[in-house]
Amino acid sequence: MFIETEDTPNPATLKFLPGRTVMAAGTADFPGPEAAAASPLARALFGLPEVTRVFLGADFITVTKTHDADWSLLKPQVLGVIMDHFLSGLPVIEGETEEEAFEVAEEDREIVAQIRELIDTRVRPAVAMDGGDIVLRGFRDGVVQLRLHGACSGCPSSRATLKHGIENMLKHYVPEVVAVQAVE
Numbered sequence: 001m002f003i004e005t006e007d008t009p010n011p012a013t014l015k016f017l018p019g020r021t022v023m024a025a026g027t028a029d030f031p032g033p034e035a036a037a038a039s040p041l042a043r044a045l046f047g048l049p050e051v052t053r054v055f056l057g058a059d060f061i062t063v064t065k066t067h068d069a070d071w072s073l074l075k076p077q078v079l080g081v082i083m084d085h086f087l088s089g090l091p092v093i094e095g096e097t098e099e100e101a102f103e104v105a106e107e108d109r110e111i112v113a114q115i116r117e118l119i120d121t122r123v124r125p126a127v128a129m130d131g132g133d134i135v136l137r138g139f140r141d142g143v144v145q146l147r148l149h150g151a152c153s154g155c156p157s158s159r160a161t162l163k164h165g166i167e168n169m170l171k172h173y174v175p176e177v178v179a180v181q182a183v184e
Helices: 040-046 071-088 106-129 158-173
Strands: 004-007 013-017 028-030 051-056 061-065 132-140 143-150 179-182
Touching: 013 071, 028 040, 040 051, 040 061, 040 071, 051 143, 061 071, 106 132, 106 158, 143 158, 158 179
Parallel strands: 143 179
Antiparallel strands: 004 013, 013 061, 028 051, 051 061, 132 143
């Protein structure tokens, strides 16, 4: 099994591409070991003390390290855990993942549908290339709320991406949008 790695805009995060499907549907973000109960792969990665976050995408895994950890030492360990997991035949996720839902006011349903379409078709594919994900979490009074996952969470350039990239695009196509903000 050959696993490729790619740098991400977040220097604390690397993207691992195992050459096979990781998540058949959706994504899964584990901001710490306590959140990884449903994923044997994420639990194994958190067994490495320098791992602080794990994100599972369609065909990739992003791993975030502690600030003082050295990728030259940690990367081979992560590769070993990923390889062992896929060779073991264990599932990546046990059970089903849940889609994050939020309340939408009746008068905002059409606007939210437009925002969701733009994010799903223009933003998420580009962000996935960098090892992350952005999920729509709400819309109220013209403010779009987005949750950052994977390499995007904690990335130094995520604020610029939100304000100068995503916010400008959404304002252009959906005049009702006045601002974009990240939420946890």
